[in-house]
Amino acid sequence: DPKSDPKTDGEKPKSSMPPVKVPEHLWKEFGVGTNASYSRVSGTTEMEMTTVLLWKDDKGYVLRTDVNMSGTKIDGQHVEYIVEKPTGGGEADPNAPKPTITEGDEEIEVPAGKFKCHWTQVEMEKPVKSTSKTWNAKDVPGGMVKRESEGAGVKITMILIKLEKK
Secondary structure (H helix, E strand, O other): OOOOOOOOOOOOOOOOOOOEEEOOOOOOOOOOOOEEEEEEEEOOEEEEEEEEEEEEEOOEEEEEEEEEEOOEEEOOOEEEEEEOOOOOOOOOOOOOOOOEEEEEEEEEEEOOEEEEEEEEEEEEOOOOOEEEEEEEOOOOOOOEEEEEEEEOOEEEEEEEEEEEOO
8 A cells, every 4th residue: 555645734745856847737637645556567677656646736736656666665755746838949850860659549458457548659760769658548647557668678568556546
């Protein structure tokens, strides 16, 4: 069970890092205390990561991600996310390698259940040949249900193993 210290009195927990700007509120529909656990496998290394929603309002949210690696538990730091729509910014480098992007819809089953997902696959040839495929669902906080990526001889898989909505 994830260690839970969600605030119920409306007080925002202090973040030890500068806030992270995000284009949308991926935890808006979920209550404080909601948590999602993922298994992350890279080669022979496996870890479990649990993200807990500690606080939220319409402008942002605070998360904590705890890690359990080979029985060693590491409590995550509080990270504040501020929702800020992108304003356009600078132009992309026209000489930068262009990814090949494909997408579709698929229902997948993971240890946390069955989810109707929209998947996106991104393939790059340069600077290193790599492929990443992510399955996202609207009814999962943060969106991600599963991700498989491979590049430079390393394969990483993350899957949602437990979801507790509040």
